[in-house]
Amino acid sequence: MPSPRSSRERRGGSGGRLEFLSLSQRGPAAPDSPSRRREPAGAAAAPLPEEDCMKLNPSFLGIALSSLLAIDLWASKRLGVCAGEGSAWGSARPLMKVIEVSGHGIPWLLGTFYGLCQSDSSAAREVLLNLLFALLLDLVMVAVVKGLVRRPRPTHNKMDMFVTISVDKYSFPSGHATRAALVCRFVLRHLVLAVPLRVLVVLWALIVSVSRVMLGRHNMTDVLFGLLLGYALYGVVEHCWLSPATAPALFALWSH
Numbered sequence: 703m704p705s706p707r708s709s710r711e712r713r714g715g716s717g718g719r720l721e722f723l724s725l726s727q728r729g730p731a732a733p734d735s736p737s738r739r740r741e742p743a744g745a746a747a748a749p750l751p752e753e754d755c756m757k758l759n760p761s762f763l764g765i766a767l768s769s770l771l772a773i774d775l776w777a778s779k780r781l782g783v784c785a786g787e788g789s790a791w792g793s794a795r796p797l798m799k800v801i802e803v804s805g806h807g808i809p810w811l812l813g814t815f816y817g818l819c820q821s822d823s824s825a826a827r828e829v830l831l832n833l834l835f836a837l838l839l840d841l842v843m844v845a846v847v848k849g850l851v852r853r854p855r856p857t858h859n860k861m862d863m864f865v866t867i868s869v870d871k872y873s874f875p876s877g878h879a880t881r882a883a884l885v886c887r888f889v890l891r892h893l894v895l896a897v898p899l900r901v902l903v904v905l906w907a908l909i910v911s912v913s914r915v916m917l918g919r920h921n922m923t924d925v926l927f928g929l930l931l932g933y934a935l936y937g938v939v940e941h942c943w944l945s946p947a948t949a950p951a952l953f954a955l956w957s958h
């Protein structure tokens with residue numbers, strides 16, 4: 703007995719939504735349904751719609767990307783040697799957590815704000831105001847990318863981080879790595895430091911970044927992208943550099 707739907711279609715009735723099977727256009731039949739697969743003998747095969755091609759013939763780029771992600775997950779899990787107290791280097795976890803706090807947004811924001819309030823030279827005020835701007839820009843950019851990508855944190859991560867915001871349940875990119883790269887570039891450019899201190903700043907940024915994977919907080923690609931993002935964000939900060947000439951109202955707030 704014909705179904706009510708098929709009889710409606712044959713009638714061409716106007717009550718329901720009509721679905722037509724055309725030879726030249728893509729009809730509602732599933733891509734691998736018998737009606738699609740059976741070609742008349744000798745007829746040239748109709749080109750597959752783009753999305754079907756992607757499903758059936760995964761591109762080289764797709765395979766390369768999935769392999770890279772698989773390697774990333776595997777290697778990051780192996781490197782997560784401080785992910786828990788019972789992990790291979792579990793005894794180093796408290797030290798790793800101190801390093802984590804050294805790259806956290808709150809101490810950097812509070813410290814910069816405090817320095818700004820205490821600064822007694824216009825040069826210091828200018829640099830610290832721009833550092834504050836850089837830190838806030840970094841927080842916003844990381845939150846936007848985390849919210850768009852929504853990559854979950856590694857399964858071996860224990861969510862016991864010092865103050866977090868909602869998007870910090872996601873792992874791409876690492877906020878600590880972006881901040882470390884941004885602050886490192888900023889400090890090397892705007893603070894006059896002796897060479898050993900400059901080396902220490904670079905080492906600090908590297909240790910903060912590596913510790914994200916060792917703590918099991920991130921996969922390696924989260925950290926690598928975070929470093930690139932932080933490095934690039936410094937370029938934005940320099941491009942938008944705030945000065946008494948470009949932002950007089952802001953500087954008026956801080957002049958004693």
Ligand SMILES: CC(C)=CCC/C(C)=C/CC/C(C)=C/COP(=O)(O)O
Nearest residue numbers: 807808865866867870876877878879
């Ligand atoms: C002004 C304001 C909204 C401050 C929020 C500071 C804050 C809670 C930042 C979050 C820092 C954090 C936990 C980042 C996550 O780093 P990952 O390396 O784990 O991505």
